[in-house]
Amino acid sequence: MSLTADRETAFAVTVRRIAEDVAAGAADAVDRESRFPQEAIEALREARALSAFVPVSHGGEGVGFKELTGACFDLGRACASAGMVFAMHQIQVGCITRHALGTPFFDDYVADLVARQRLIASATSEVGVGGDLRTSVAALTPDGAAVTFEKKGPTVSYGAHADDLLTTVRRSPDADGSDQVLVLTRGDEAALEQTSTWDSLGMRGTCSPGYAVTARVTPEHVLPVPFGEIAAETMVPFSHLLWAHVWLGIAAAAYDRARAFVRAQAGAPGTTPPSAARLSVLATELQAMRAELAGATAEYAGVIESGGSEDLYTVGYAIRINTLKISASERAPRICTAALAICGMAGYKNDTPFSVGRHLRDALSGALMIANERIHATNAGLLLVHKGD
Amino acid sequence: VIDDRIRSVIGDYAKLSGDLGALADDDDLYAAGMTSHASVNLMLALENEFDVEFPDRMLRRSVFESVASIRAALLELTAEAAA
Numbered sequence: 001m002s003l004t005a006d007r008e009t010a011f012a013v014t015v016r017r018i019a020e021d022v023a024a025g026a027a028d029a030v031d032r033e034s035r036f037p038q039e040a041i042e043a044l045r046e047a048r049a050l051s052a053f054v055p056v057s058h059g060g061e062g063v064g065f066k067e068l069t070g071a072c073f074d075l076g077r078a079c080a081s082a083g084m085v086f087a088m089h090q091i092q093v094g095c096i097t098r099h100a101l102g103t104p105f106f107d108d109y110v111a112d113l114v115a116r117q118r119l120i121a122s123a124t125s126e127v128g129v130g131g132d133l134r135t136s137v138a139a140l141t142p143d144g145a146a147v148t149f150e151k152k153g154p155t156v157s158y159g160a161h162a163d164d165l166l167t168t169v170r171r172s173p174d175a176d177g178s179d180q181v182l183v184l185t186r187g188d189e190a191a192l193e194q195t196s197t198w199d200s201l202g203m204r205g206t207c208s209p210g211y212a213v214t215a216r217v218t219p220e221h222v223l224p225v226p227f228g229e230i231a232a233e234t235m236v237p238f239s240h241l242l243w244a245h246v247w248l249g250i251a252a253a254a255y256d257r258a259r260a261f262v263r264a265q266a267g268a269p270g271t272t273p274p275s276a277a278r279l280s281v282l283a284t285e286l287q288a289m290r291a292e293l294a295g296a297t298a299e300y301a302g303v304i305e306s307g308g309s310e311d312l313y314t315v316g317y318a319i320r321i322n323t324l325k326i327s328a329s330e331r332a333p334r335i336c337t338a339a340l341a342i343c344g345m346a347g348y349k350n351d352t353p354f355s356v357g358r359h360l361r362d363a364l365s366g367a368l369m370i371a372n373e374r375i376h377a378t379n380a381g382l383l384l385v386h387k388g389d
Numbered sequence: 390v391i392d393d394r395i396r397s398v399i400g401d402y403a404k405l406s407g408d409l410g411a412l413a414d415d416d417d418l419y420a421a422g423m424t425s426h427a428s429v430n431l432m433l434a435l436e437n438e439f440d441v442e443f444p445d446r447m448l449r450r451s452v453f454e455s456v457a458s459i460r461a462a463l464l465e466l467t468a469e470a471a472a
Contacts, residue, residue, distance in 0.1 A: 134424070176406055178424045228419070313450035315429070378426075385432045389445050 004062060011052050011063045015071040018043045019078040027079035028350075030205035031358050034198065036161045037082035037205045040075070044086060045117040051110075053093050058101060059114040065238075065301040069245040069293070076249025077256075080362035081205025083249055085119075085158050087242035088206075092120035092166050094238045095182060095223070098304070099230050105220040109184065118186075121162035123153040123213050124235075131374055134231060135177040139170035140222065148216045149183065152195070157208040165190050167213060168227055180227035183217065190215040202361030233309045237300050239370075240321050244293050244328035247366045251332040254339035254359040255286050261343045261354045275342050282338045289331045296324045315386045322375045322382075329366030336360035395459050398438050402430045414457040419450065428453050435459065441466045 023040035030037045044050060053068055054060020068090050076083030093113070100106035112118065129135040138151035149169045159165070164186045171179045196210035223230060258279055265273040299320075303311050311317060336359045340347045346354040392414070399418065400409045406422035423431070431453060436442055441463065443452070452462045 176422055179406075179422065228425075232425075310449065310451060314445075315432075315448035316445050318425075381426065381429050385429055385436070385443065385448060387442065387445055 004056075004064075007056075007061045008063045008067045011049065011061055011067055012070055012074075014047045015044070015049055016074045018047060018049075019074040019082075023075055023082040024078035027082075028358070030079060030081050031202075031362075034200070034204035034207070036158060036207050037079055037085060038161075040079060040082035041085060041119065041161075045119070048114075048117060049086075050089060050117040050119060051093070051114040053090055054097055054110055054114055055101075058097070058107070058110050060097075060110075065241075065304060066297055069241055069297050072242045072245035073249040073252070076246035077253045078249075079205070080246060080250050080359070081203055083246040084203055084206050084243070087246050088122065088157055089120055089162075090242060091235060091238045092122055094234050095166065095230050096120075096184070098234050099225050100184075100223045103220065103224055106184075106223075109186070116163075118163040119158070119161065120164045120166060121157060121159050123151055123156050123159070123165055123167040123211070125154055125156075126168075127152040127154050127210075129177070131371055133168070133236070133370065134180070134228065136168050136170045136180050137177070138167075139173045139175065140181060140183065141173050143216065145218070146216050147183075147219050147222070149214070151213045152210070153213055154196070154210045155208045156192070156211045156213070157206045159192050159209070159211050160194070160207060163187060165192075165213065167215070171226075178228070182223040182227050182230055183215070184221050184223070185213075185215045185217055189217050189221070201364060202358070203365045233304075233312050237312065237321050240325040240328075241293070241297055241300060243366065243369060244296075244324060247328050247332035247363055248289055248293055250359050250363045251286055251289060251335040254336040254356045254363075255282055257347065257354045257356055257359075258282060258339035258342040261346060278338065278342050282335060282342065285331060285335050285338065289328060289335070292324065292327060296320065315382050319379055319382050319386055322379050325370070326372045326375055329369070329372060332366055333360060333363040336363045391460060391463065392456060394438055395435070395456055395463070398434045399431065399456070399459075402434045403427050412456070414460075415455050417454050418456075419454055435463070439463055439467075441470075 022043045026037060026039050051060040052063045056062035072083050072087045075086050096106060124133055126137055128137050138149050140147045140149050151167055167183050168180050169183060171181050191214045192211040194209055195212050198207055198209040262273060262275050262279045336356055339356045340360060343354040343356060346352045347356045349355060350357055396409060403418055403423040404427045432443060447462050452458055
């Protein structure tokens with residue numbers, strides 16, 4: 001095997017071990033107490049998994065995108081909150097390593113990220129833009145040699161637990177809402193004032209209340225390319241594919257419990273319990289979801305690993321990645337609901353080996369993270385020009 | 390003449406932040422403020438104006454990024470139609 005393949009295999013094995021040995025055992029407590037999955041993130045940090053995607057030339061492991069999706073799946077299967085925190089962190093790492101390396105500031109930052117396994121959160125949503133990633137109200141404002149911004153973020157996942165923060169803002173006070181840049185703030189460079197709470201239906205361990213973010217930094221903290229490029233080439237496809245693998249992990253975990261329930265019901269070999277037929281229906285849904293994600297992952301990994309990006313700027317690609325997000329976020333809770341129907345009361349109760357309530361509640365978040373309604377509206381416009389030929 | 394019609398459609402739909410008259414043929418419309426949402430409206434408006442349909446292979450940023458690239462695409466489509 002090549003060195004890269006060795007590193008990728010070691011990464012996959014390590015993350016799976018952390019998922020099974022650390023994250024899974026804490027998942028119920030993380031959910032019940034709505035607390036950050038500290039032990040899982042700490043284990044990932046010790047295993048240097050937070051910098052896994054950083055190129056070898058910059059001290060990271062240089063693992064591929066497909067391996068990141070596998071890690072999100074394994075973690076999501078054990079603890080959806082831990083999986084989602086890991087996924088969101090890797091989205092931020094992807095944005096920085098794919099768009100900012102080569103400037104002295106970001107080269108130094110990435111070296112520090114590798115050395116100290118810094119956890120990065122993001123403040124992309126904003127009060128007053130209706131959930132549109134590509135519109136900002138807050139603006140970067142020159143102040144002497146520095147720049148400042150103030151942003152009202154309605155949901156900043158693990159904001160209180162992250163070391164650093166990436167924030168979208170308009171390029172300048174007179175820039176259009178869509179003329180955005182992405183700004184890194186490290187540690188105390190940004191002040192976060194909590195403005196709301198996070199007592200949520202699911203994904204309770206992501207700890208995602210609102211914050212008012214204020215910062216004053218040097219201009220070199222601004223990623224050197226327009227946010228529109230970062231969004232199209234990295235943030236949107238990374239988000240949809242890594243999130244979807246967390247949801248697939250949740251769905252697989254619910255399936256695991258339904259299968260275990262059916263197996264426990266099975267009598268003498270040669271007969272199957274009535275619920276086994278429903279398990280087969282469930283397996284069909286899960287396999288379709290796996291196949292859909294595998295295809296979309298291979299397409300994106302192929303584009304970025306060939307060094308190209310032009311194919312991501314097509315109407316066809318925008319429709320495909322949007323459709324994938326909608327499909328995966330709707331399918332995961334459907335699979336959890338079907339698993340609940342198989343497990344019955346044992347699934348509905350929170351304290352049996354067949355409980356799937358947490359999985360269903362966690363999976364329901366998918367349709368709201370960049371609301372599917374909004375994505376359908378975007379696709380509706382794109383489909384007017386796209387012929388599907 | 391084709392350039393005037395292209396520029397007229399751009400003026401109506403690309404929602405540029407600057408002055409259309411100052412725009413050179415090779416200037417990047419996205420850099421001039423056209424959002425991806427506006428670019429889709431531009432595609433539809435060009436299809437209406439020139440009575441063409443852009444095939445999917447042309448529905449990419451590089452085809453709609455400037456007056457010159459739009460003209461090249463339209464000329465290719467009308468040449469195909471005439472052939």
